[in-house]
Amino acid sequence: MDSLTQIVLGAAVGEAVLGKKIGNRAMLWGAIAGTIPDLDVIARYLTDTITATEMHRGFSHSIVFSILMAPILGWLVHQIKKRPDVGWKGWSWLFFWGLFTHPLLDAFTTWGTQLFWPFETRLAFNNIFVIDPLYTLPFLTCVIIAMTRRRGTLSRKRINNLGIYLSTGYLAITLLLKWVAHTKITEALENQNIAYTQISTRPAPMNTVLWNANVDAGDNYLIGDYSLFDSEPVSFKAYPKNRKASEKLASRDEVKRLINISEGWYILEKEDGTWIYNDLRFGLIPIDPENPQFVFRYKLTEENGTIIATEDRPETENMDAVLGTLWERIKGN
Template identity: 45%
Template sequence: MDSLTQIVLGASVGEAVCGRRLGNKATLWGAIAGTIPDLDVLFNPWLDMVEQLSFHRSLTHSFLFAVLVSPALGWLLHRLYRHTAATFFDWTWLFFLGFTTHALLDSFTTWGTQLFWPFSTYGVAFYNIFVVDPFYTVPFLAFVLAAAFHNRHSQKRRRLNTLGLLISSAYLIFSFVAQAKANKVFEKNLQQQHIMYTSYISKPTPLNTFFWAVTAKTEHGYYTGFYSLFDREEEISFHYEPRQQHLLQAYRGDEKLERLLEITKGYYAVSEAEKGIHISDLRFGQFDGWRKSGGRYVFVYHVWQNDVGKLQFEEINYRPKPDQAYLKAYLNRIFGK
């Protein structure tokens, strides 16, 4: 999830653990605990593109990190605030829950989280919430801020924080229900259109959990379709993307290329580039993919050989700035218009 959301979640967890003993210090340090896992990006200057993709959401997002680092930080903060009522266990619990809730929330998004690193580099992903979702964050933020203005012994402070946790958690549960509804429609349409798929990924489109996209994998390519919970009809028009795996043959066997393909979980399409090839990560789909005209893939990786035959990698990020007309059309599509 985005940084603001993780700060809000961490602050609320800190308040729940130590708010009565520490007041807003618990909120502050909870927010810091919710931010620490994302500091893995500080290593990016020393890593190449594939290493960055592989390292992101690994060590600092793992259960092992939470188990080993939480007691160390707990001891440090217990020493720093030794005149407060918070114990070493309180501080350790604050950091442990701050780290683990951060990692678990990230695992609900499309990218996935290496929760079991270093024993497994698999990115656990449930694809049930977009990385930025105001329906989750804004109400949660409002309750956490409101709680901070009350005395640490106030029952109202605890109720406000608890409500924030409950409402945000209820929204996450709703996202799974919405995903299940969308999956039912996607599966019915795939069957009716005689599309023989081996697996599929369904995920929400940006900023909501009402409008969903699916990418279904077949033997030679992928079918992508869209469905909104507000659609009056349950008929899906699928777009086909060939995998073109044969374009990879000249590059297979390279350790970093294989890791890149592993990161995509097999949801990639290859196309020729002026130099080398482009690998599109289909998990994230196309910007404007819901329109009939389609759009460009959000994450594309350029792969080519240098003069000595070593593979080079470059990430091509397509993050357009939507104008008012686009936002209006997108909102209309979300609500089935």
């Protein structure tokens, strides 16, 4: 999830663990703990794009990391604060839950987390977008109100807990909404007599009303979307896999690593003589409605016998139009 959401979650967890003893400072340290796992983004400045992408939401988002780092951070803060009523164990407990709930929440997003590192299994339930106002804003409101209540009071505890219950409840609802969308999309495939081997559904940006689907249909990927307000059948657009044309490039070690990252959901295509690697998991962005492009794409070049991947993110100049298109689609077809 986005940084603000993780800060809010960490603050609420900090309050739940130590708020009765140290008040708002528990929220502060919890917020700090909630941001630490995302420091893996520093890898972007220290290594190549492919390696940094492999590391993202890896070790720092694992149970192992939480268990190892919590006592270290707890001991360090204990040396600074010297609070006998909290102690090293109390600080360690706060940091463990702040560190652990971060990847636990991220597991519900499309990118997922390697919660069980060093095992390569990546948990990605694909039921919430990385930025979702309906998850974050009510939670943030409860945390802010709780901050204004006196330490140790029942009202403070109840308001903080309410934020945790509301956000967790919403997360559970998104799983139900995903099931509804997935069912509608699979029914559309059956009604249209489309044979497929895999299907992946995920929410469109910043909502859980509109859902996108990737469908593996042999030589093509089919991409479609479904809004809970739709009255017309789901339609799909085909995107050729280009496996034969890109076979040689796809056999290179660096590209194999990208394929592993995207769990096989990819298209390699040439644009103006340059190979582009498209990661299909995050869908399309209609900067140009006539020619939408994939959100995550990499330009591939060769230097000294090594494939170099460079992120090629969509331009943000027309984002107002993109958001307008998204809103119209959410309202149904």
